[in-house]
Amino acid sequence: MTGRIVAVTGTGTGVGKTVLTAALCAALRRGGVDCRAVKAVATGVPPGTDAEDAVLLGRVMATPPSEAVLATFALPRSPLAAAAAEGQELDVETLARSIEAMAAGCDLLLVEGVGGLLVPLTPRQTVRDLFRRLDAGVVVAALAGLGTINHTALTVEAALGAGLRVIGVVLVEAMGEEDAAFVAENAAQIADQCGVPVLGVLPHIGDSSDVDALAEAAGALDLSALTEPLADATEAVVAADRRHVWHPFTQTSDWREEAPLVIRSGDGCWLRDESGRRYLDGISSLWCTVHGHAHPALDRAAREQLGRIAHSTFLGQTHAPGALLAEELAAVAPAGLTRVFYCEAGAAAVEAALRIALLAQRHAGHPERSHFVALGDAYHGDTAGAVSVGRSEPFHTGLDPILFPARVVPSPHLDEAASVRALSDLLDREGDQVAALIVEPRVQAAAGMLTHSDSWLVQAAALARRHGALLIADEVATGFGRTGDLFASAGAGVTPDILCLGKGLTGGYLPLSAVLTTEELFDRFTAPHTEHRTLYYGHTYTGNPVACAVARASLRLFEEEDTLGSARRLATTLASLLTERVAPRPGVFEIRSRGVMTGIELRAGATPLDPALRTGRRVTLAARRRGVVVRPLGDTVVLNPPLTMTDAEAEILVSAVTGAIAEVIGGPG
Ligand SMILES: *Cc1c(COP(=O)(O)O)cnc(C)c1O
Numbered sequence: 001m002t003g004r005i006v007a008v009t010g011t012g013t014g015v016g017k018t019v020l021t022a023a024l025c026a027a028l029r030r031g032g033v034d035c036r037a038v039k040a041v042a043t044g045v046p047p048g049t050d051a052e053d054a055v056l057l058g059r060v061m062a063t064p065p066s067e068a069v070l071a072t073f074a075l076p077r078s079p080l081a082a083a084a085a086e087g088q089e090l091d092v093e094t095l096a097r098s099i100e101a102m103a104a105g106c107d108l109l110l111v112e113g114v115g116g117l118l119v120p121l122t123p124r125q126t127v128r129d130l131f132r133r134l135d136a137g138v139v140v141a142a143l144a145g146l147g148t149i150n151h152t153a154l155t156v157e158a159a160l161g162a163g164l165r166v167i168g169v170v171l172v173e174a175m176g177e178e179d180a181a182f183v184a185e186n187a188a189q190i191a192d193q194c195g196v197p198v199l200g201v202l203p204h205i206g207d208s209s210d211v212d213a214l215a216e217a218a219g220a221l222d223l224s225a226l227t228e229p230l231a232d233a234t235e236a237v238v239a240a241d242r243r244h245v246w247h248p249f250t251q252t253s254d255w256r257e258e259a260p261l262v263i264r265s266g267d268g269c270w271l272r273d274e275s276g277r278r279y280l281d282g283i284s285s286l287w288c289t290v291h292g293h294a295h296p297a298l299d300r301a302a303r304e305q306l307g308r309i310a311h312s313t314f315l316g317q318t319h320a321p322g323a324l325l326a327e328e329l330a331a332v333a334p335a336g337l338t339r340v341f342y343c344e345a346g347a348a349a350v351e352a353a354l355r356i357a358l359l360a361q362r363h364a365g366h367p368e369r370s371h372f373v374a375l376g377d378a379y380h381g382d383t384a385g386a387v388s389v390g391r392s393e394p395f396h397t398g399l400d401p402i403l404f405p406a407r408v409v410p411s412p413h414l415d416e417a418a419s420v421r422a423l424s425d426l427l428d429r430e431g432d433q434v435a436a437l438i439v440e441p442r443v444q445a446a447a448g449m450l451t452h453s454d455s456w457l458v459q460a461a462a463l464a465r466r467h468g469a470l471l472i473a474d475e476v477a478t479g480f481g482r483t484g485d486l487f488a489s490a491g492a493g494v495t496p497d498i499l500c501l502g503k504g505l506t507g508g509y510l511p512l513s514a515v516l517t518t519e520e521l522f523d524r525f526t527a528p529h530t531e532h533r534t535l536y537y538g539h540t541y542t543g544n545p546v547a548c549a550v551a552r553a554s555l556r557l558f559e560e561e562d563t564l565g566s567a568r569r570l571a572t573t574l575a576s577l578l579t580e581r582v583a584p585r586p587g588v589f590e591i592r593s594r595g596v597m598t599g600i601e602l603r604a605g606a607t608p609l610d611p612a613l614r615t616g617r618r619v620t621l622a623a624r625r626r627g628v629v630v631r632p633l634g635d636t637v638v639l640n641p642p643l644t645m646t647d648a649e650a651e652i653l654v655s656a657v658t659g660a661i662a663e664v665i666g667g668p669g
Contacts, residue, residue: 003103006167006226007136009113009127009159011151016172017141018053019208021112023218024139024226026060028108030215033227036061037110038102039069040095040130041121044076053112060211070098080120092125096133108227111136117158124296128162132294133267135276137167139226142190144171144183144201149190156194161303163265163294167225168199176204199225234274237262254617261624266293269645271629282623282630282639282653287445287477287597288508289642291557298507301553305546314342314543321548328555329501329516334473334490337499337516341535342543346476346502347381349513350438352537353498354385356517357436357470363524363533366468372404373426373437373469375419377411379446380438380474380500389438392447407434412460413450420459431467436498438472441488442594445477448636449592449599454492461494470497470521476513480504481567481643483595486558497521507554508642512547567643570650571595574639577654585658587615587665598639600657602665609635615664622660628653637661 008024010017021037028035037060042051050058050065057068071090073082083090103109113119117128131138138159142152152169159166169190171183187198200221205213238260247255262274269292271279281289291298305321312319326340341356343349354372361369372389374380380390387396388403396403407426412419427434441457444450464471473496478488482504485491489499498521502513527533557563571593578591582600589603602615609615616632623630623637630653631638641653662668 004108005103005134005136007111007131007138009117010141011155013115015141015143016174020141021110022056022060023214026211026215027218034107036106039112041079041114042069042072043082045072078120079114090121092130137165139167140169141172144173144178152190153194166196168197170199171201173204232275234262268292269642269649280628282628282641284642287640288503290504290507292642292644298550298553301549305549319545321545322543325548325552333516334495336518338519339517339522341515343513344511346513347383347386349500349515350380350386351383352515353472353500360521360524361435369435371434373407375411377444377447412452412456416456423463427467434469436470436472437464440474442483443597448633449597451592451594457492457494472498474500476500476502481564482597484568506547506550509550510547563643570645573647573650581658586667600637602635618664619660622663623656626656628656
């Protein structure tokens, strides 16, 4: 065992947390464990003096008090307020790094929190966030007196609700006059009600500066849970997975050979696997995560809604999260898109959009407008309708019997003028039979981040309009800030008739997608029941309230945290790092990007690589060994990080990818 971190928190202030930490440390050291203890932050410490808690912990370890505390502030308030009074702001990441460095030098590091779990460290983060970041198991100190069941249950719920491991509860006899039978009764009730072990009762210690007395007192506790090897579920998960799971877009013969990444948790731009290793999430968990993983505001929104109701149908009923989200989406969407239809997957939103376009034309007296125009290299999802407008060989070979034929014009990526000409010619020929043109504005993402100019989009939209075709903008990938604007179409100055949203709609939390349309299109479906203009389309979980509640919270964050500002800064940082480090490397043919959406295409000179070499895949596996998660699209390595990624993290991302390319393709390291 080395580097284990165990956090000690209290059900409140003054419950004997420091004495418990000192006693645990003393007992473990006596038992031969190289245990150290540190207090993360101490407040109410006059300048030039030592924090009392640090003196106690230092005494147990026989070190100066300064080595037992990371930050001290004079004001006896929360760390947030005490730091602010001195014109400072704590940084959870810096605290976590210091703690990890200390832990690396001993078997077990006890980290004493400040007060309880939800004490604020920064305007946004609490002690609980620090413990989450550390992946620390938690020991809860609770007073062995009246009221302890309630306080302990609240603390345990707050810990488990944030995915923390609770090692156990210790009841601390702070007075020395507790009734043993009453304490035992409380202990039994806590174990039963909270579903966590009670490690024992810490008897009152008359002189807490007596290290032997501390060790003696904690000797009666069950300490094995602190030192016993952590359960690593990797093997069991992989075994079950290999036996029973069918993964999307994954060749089983490859999967069998790989050591799969088994993700357990995430915080900010980082993922953590079942064995505790951290990876930087360079692709936002497939282009979804917007504000980072486990954002406190999004977590809270999900929990609050779960507390009310997890699901209630949207067929013939409504609810606040669904109705209010629709109102809020309409307020930020490209002008005129005022109606919101919910689905779960992006593909389902595209299916609904196609159907809405077809029927809207029909209801306006144009049943002959039954064709769809799509772009070459388009991707719109994997259901039959979506594949019909986003075919690519060889992936869709053999599907003809379930697909409809779409009209395809060349992707604008290589030659925008030719693409416009082809679209114009097609519409001249059969524009009066076209229901809609469907495009991915600015970036054809799944094709390998193929980009086009805003002016191409403006011309294509104008052509469609001139010929009476509707414009469907599929912003499942480009929506919510990925290209630097909230929506790519609006950023390009184009207002679609129908807008498809997905991926980032809930900040990357839950499956929710949406189709937005104009009031004018919506009205075409409004008629007496007997005319059968009802949109007979929907999914069981349409408008799921938890997903909608999180989507609302995500939209609020765009305002409160200036997420678009972060996205633009990150895009600039990434572009300059990539130009400087990656572009000149051998094997790098082209770097395409718009906003944070980035594709690094690998080739041998100008010649595409032999697909059998699986170069893109090998680069991403090499990046993973360097602690970074990215994914290839063929031999294009895709970066598409959360919009809140810091410059320092972007640097880690690009360094790992550079190293991975060097490892697989060669060239200077
Ligand atoms: C991902 C994607 C889809 C499909 O979304 P799912 O949620 O995977 O069904 C549709 N269109 C575009 C542009 C996408 O990138």
